[in-house]
Amino acid sequence: MKKLAESFNETVNLGRHDGNDVVTIDVISGRERIRFDAPIGSRSPIHTVAMGKAILTFRSMEEQDAYIESCDFSPLTPHTITDRKKFKQELLNIRKKGYAGDNEEWDLNMRCVAVPIFDFTEFPSHAISISGPSTRLTDKRIKEIVPGLTDAGRSLSRELGA
Numbered sequence: 725m726k727k728l729a730e731s732f733n734e735t736v737n738l739g740r741h742d743g744n745d746v747v748t749i750d751v752i753s754g755r756e757r758i759r760f761d762a763p764i765g766s767r768s769p770i771h772t773v774a775m776g777k778a779i780l781t782f783r784s785m786e787e788q789d790a791y792i793e794s795c796d797f798s799p800l801t802p803h804t805i806t807d808r809k810k811f812k813q814e815l816l817n818i819r820k821k822g823y824a825g826d827n828e829e830w831d832l833n834m835r836c837v838a839v840p841i842f843d844f845t846e847f848p849s850h851a852i853s854i855s856g857p858s859t860r861l862t863d864k865r866i867k868e869i870v871p872g873l874t875d876a877g878r879s880l881s882r883e884l885g886a
Contacts, residue, residue: 725752734856739775746776760855774838775851777824782848803828835861839877844885
């Protein structure tokens, strides 16, 4: 996480799945003055954050469907996905790309990109993400970040026996 924060000067988050939420369990703050720092222990609905979508995308279809049926899809911002069909399509797109993003869905003016972390049973229970202001985390910048973030996710997964 420190290596990612140093490489990209943005905040790096580690989260784990818990019910219908993602819980932030570690944060390395970026060096920029304007940054996003979720407090350790904070909870975010899966459908609103990149870490949640990264974890859910690589779960079974049954788990995805159960989440989609149980979620009320309350919006946190005008950009939050609130339609079940659109969310399901979002999960399919994430699976194709291999990484998830949120574009001001949890907090206005903030973006995040995340990848899952798999344990020794190939179960995606955690995710790692990089977050920052949307003015810096442009589509171009995200494309620069994804390879390093993906490598970190694979490395952490290997350390867990995946």
